[in-house]
Amino acid sequence: MNGAAPHAAAARTAPAGAGAAGPRAAVPLVSRLAARAASGAVRVFLVLAAAFWLLPTVGLLVSSLLSPADLASGGWWRALTAPARLTAENYSALLSNEAVTTSLVSTVLITVPATLLVLALGAFAGYAFAWLEFPGRDALFLVVVALLVVPVQVALIPVSELFGAVGLFETTAGVVLFHTAFGLPFAVFLLRNFFAEIPRELLEAARLDGAGELRLFTRVVLPLGGPAIASLGIFQFLWVWNDMLVALVFADSTRPPITVALQQQVRQFGNNIDVLAPGAFISMVVPLVVFFAFQRQFVSGVLAGAIK
Template sequence: MSRSDVTPAPAAHPRSSYAARASARLAGGALRVFLVVAALFWLLPTLGLLLSSFVSPTDLNSGGWWQVLTAPSRLTADNYQRLLANDTITGSLLNTFAIAVPATLLVLVLGSLAGYAFAWLEFPGRDWLFLVVVGLLVVPVQVALIPVSELFGSIGLFETTAGVVLFHTAFGLPFAVFLLRNFFAEIPRELLEAARLDGAGELRLFTRVVLPLGGPAIASLGIFQFLWVWNDMLVALVFADSAHPPITVALQQQVRQFGNNIDVLAPGAFLSMAVPLVVFFAFQRQFVSGVMAGAIK
């Protein structure tokens, strides 16, 4: 076959390539617009709550929170002043911290120790005991309310902060052990053996090698546990002291006693929601690292 018999492939028409690029850009732009609109709809309740917390009850009753979009002068910080003057709400925020922080730290410490033991220590019945821990993941909180209430009542922990912390710790540990055990098990055995050859004991191995490597998973677990405890209402409603409730119960009591007390409810609800958001964004990098590490492994 001669060179003259070989026909070159036709070159792509410039108009067709331009149309393909234009259609791809239009599709990408439409997707971005859709995502922006969906995000705005998703954030609309939060925006409404935020603006409601800065609007006086009179303006809210007369026209709603959206009127400040055209009349920003109606925004006021009087609601937050009333909130700070409300001892029930401010005390409930402190009580919520007193419950959420210890419950989170206990789950992280005990879950890390147990996860390391199940991953790297040999002891009789380890696998069977781990199966029991995994089985506890399917136990709903509602099943334990009555028996735990009777137990706490007999030992003097009913309607106490310590009782709420212990309940959250007990129900947070199975997931913590399951998550951290699987994460710690992915650590290379050679790394641990090298540390043992250097004379590191189990405690030093745990604190100097395992914990730094498991930092992303521990941070992710801490975020989940804190959010769960902070936003909980059922356990707090049953076990917390009615005279010193956490923020979720305190807001519920405000609704029950003062149905139109929007000047306290709106800023209180926004502060209750803002604290978990601050915690999430503060540890966002560790959370993403933990999720990515788990996905890769």
């Protein structure tokens, strides 16, 4: 009897569920779904879904390599069994079309400056909101956040009047400024939140070593914020390159961007398919090249934001 007492006391003090026969912890539904998502069947489904979404791109590429007569005789998939029908004459016609080539140049002249300006100004402003003390900082940042919900359509008429008064209407500079202004709120919001996660001790150590704010920004903050800046650059480039509304309103009608030029070609689709198909493919493949070129930085930025 006396020997059984210690064993009973030990049993009373043992933690619940510690024994082999204790109740198993319930697995959350999200964890079970995540485990099933890693299965082979789900991976096969995702690969098939990706192939399905890439099918229009393949169709556009094949269509751009077919003559209008071959396209009129049947679908583009017929060329897969007759590769001899594929030709690069449509791209030769595209390069010889001055309107389309001018539009490509105009698109580059709009997209590259609008992207670089947003990255530069957004990085400076994000650093200031994150680590510099100045009067009204929080209130001003709330104004920036509020600007995120302002739609582009609201500003078309007042900005058109403003650009007409200062001589920027139907100019490349006007389109660049418009895209820069509407891209900055998101850029400042994103980069400010990313820069704010940098350890304060790291910045204080750099200041103790004699680094000024500009050197601290260029030598410490920018290298650490590289993934976020690359992700922002991809988004901004895609938004500006694929834009048609702003270009249709503010761009020079004699040298419109590629989106507007292709829309004008659609009006004569039956006659200009040899120009429309390769032009549309080039317009689509350039953002894809930019995305895949910076894919590693984009994924690093997404993962860094998720971890933080």
